[in-house]
Amino acid sequence: MDVVYVLDILGTFAFAVSGALVASDKKFDLFGVIIIAFVTAVGGGMLRDVLINAHPINWIADLNYLYVIFTAVVFTFLFKSKIAFLSRTMFLFDTIGISVFTLLGLQKGLSFNLHPIIALIMGMISAVFGGVLRDVLTNKVPLIFEKEIYASACLAGGIIYLLLFKFSILPEKFIFIIAALVVITIRAISVKYHLKLPRIKDDLFGKLK
C-alpha cells in the first residue's frame, strides 16, 4: 500500500478523534459525536472537491474514510480518559494529517489544471476546513482563526512543494516528503515556542503614536 495513503489514513484518524473529543465535551449523544468526527475528518476534502467539481467527492469515492472514522469514534469511546496521556501521539498524527491533507489537496488541484495559487488554497482548505466546520457545528469560534501558527505551516509547506515542483528536478515523492517535513517542523516549533501570527490590533499609524 502507498505510504502517502497510510499517512492520509493516520491523519483522518487523528482528525476524527479530535472531532469526537470536542463533541463529547459538548455532551453530544453518540450520533452527534459520529457526525462531528466525520465532518472534522473529511470536511476539508469534501469542500475542496465540491468547489473544484471533483465528483465523486472524497468520502463517496473511498469508503475507507468512513471505516477509519467509525473506528476512531469507537476508539474515543473506549479510551477517552487515556487519550490525554496520548496527547503527544495525537499531536503527531494530527500534524501528519495537516501536512498530508495540504499536499494531497494541492496535488489534486494541480491535477485539475488549476492555477498554482488556487491549488495552494485547495490544499489549505483540505487541511483546515474540517476543523472550522467542527467548531461551527459545536457553536464555537473556529480555533484556526486564533490559534498558533497552523494554517501558516500548511501555506509554507505548500509553497515549498510548488517551488521544488517547478524549479527542481527532484522526484515528486521526494518533494512531497520535504514539503511535509516543512509543515511538521514549523508547526512543532510554533507550538513549542508559542509562536503566533500578528493581529490587526492597531494600524501602522497607531503604532507610531
Added chain:
Amino acid sequence: MDVVYVLDILGTFAFAVSGALVASDKKFDLFGVIIIAFVTAVGGGMLRDVLINAHPINWIADLNYLYVIFTAVVFTFLFKSKIAFLSRTMFLFDTIGISVFTLLGLQKGLSFNLHPIIALIMGMISAVFGGVLRDVLTNKVPLIFEKEIYASACLAGGIIYLLLFKFSILPEKFIFIIAALVVITIRAISVKYHLKLPRIKDDLFGKLK
C-alpha cells in the same frame, strides 16, 4: 398525484414552519424568517444534491418547494400563537417529513449507483441537515446532536428499507411504507418515553472504576 410526493410536501411544510418558529423566536425580521424556513425545509436535500452532483438541485428543479415554504411562513405569521395548540399535528407532519426525506434521499442515492452505505448517509443528510443549518444560522448548538432519538430513527428506517429492498420480493412502494412506519414508530416511542442515545461521558475503564 403521487402519495409520496404529497407526504414530501407535508414534511416540507412542517420543516418550514419549524424554521419560521425558531427564527421568529430569535426576533428575525420577515426576510430572516423566510430564509430560515427555506433553509430548514430544503437544506438537507440541497446538501445531498450538491454532494452527489445531482443538478439541478431539489428546489431549483421543482418550484413547488418554494411555494410550500412561502405558504408555511404566511401560515406561521397568521397563526403563530395557535401553533402551540397544533403541536401534535406539527409533530406528526415533522415525523412524516423525516421519514419521507430519509427514504427519498436514500432512493436518490441508490439511483445514482452509490454504495448502499453512502445512499443511507444521503438519506440521513436529507432528513437532518436542514435542522442543523437552521440551528447554525440562528447561532445555536444543533438540536440534533443532543436531542431524543431522531437521526437514529432515520438510520433504522433506512436500514430496513435497504434490507427489504435487497432480500425481499415486496414491491418498492410497500417497502417504502414499512420503512417509513419504522421511522415514525421509533421516533414516536422515543419521544413518548424520553429515550436518548448514550453519551461519551466516561470511557469504559472509567465506568469500571
Added chain:
Amino acid sequence: MDVVYVLDILGTFAFAVSGALVASDKKFDLFGVIIIAFVTAVGGGMLRDVLINAHPINWIADLNYLYVIFTAVVFTFLFKSKIAFLSRTMFLFDTIGISVFTLLGLQKGLSFNLHPIIALIMGMISAVFGGVLRDVLTNKVPLIFEKEIYASACLAGGIIYLLLFKFSILPEKFIFIIAALVVITIRAISVKYHLKLPRIKDDLFGKLK
C-alpha cells in the same frame, strides 16, 4: 474595461474590508482575517455557483478577486483606525457591492436558463450570503436577519430588473443601471430613516386582542 466589472471589484473590496474589520474586532490572527475577508467577499457568488453548477466557480475562474481581497486586507491592516472616518465611503462601496452582486447573480441565473424566480434568488444569495458566512464563522447571529432593509433592497432591484427585462425595450445595460439605482436608493433611504421589516412577534389574532 467594463464599468460593471469595475463596480464588481469595488463591491468585492468593500465586502472584504467589512470582513477584515469584523475578524480583527474578534482578535483573529492575520490568517483568520484573510479567511473571513475572503469568505465575506466571494462567499455569496461561490455558493451561487456551486448551487447552479457553474464551474469553475467565481474566484477560481478569475484570480483578480483574490488580489482585490488581499489588497483589502493590507488596506485594513494599514488604515484600520482611519476606516471609521471613511464610513460613508465604505457604505457607498458596500451598497454598490450588493446592487452589483444582486444583478450579476441574477443575470448569471438567467444565462443558465433558470426560472426567473430562481434567478432572483441566486442574485440575492450572491449579495447576502457572504455576510451570512462571515457572521456564522465569527459565531454571531447573521446581521442580515435582524438589520435594516438590506435583502429587501436587493429583492426590489432584482424584481425591477426582471420586469424591465421582460416588458421594456430598454437596452440591458440601461436596465442594469436603473435596477442598481433602485437597490442603492432603497438601502440609503432605509438606513437614513431606520426603516425595518416587520417581525412575527404576534399573530394577527394576537394583534386583534
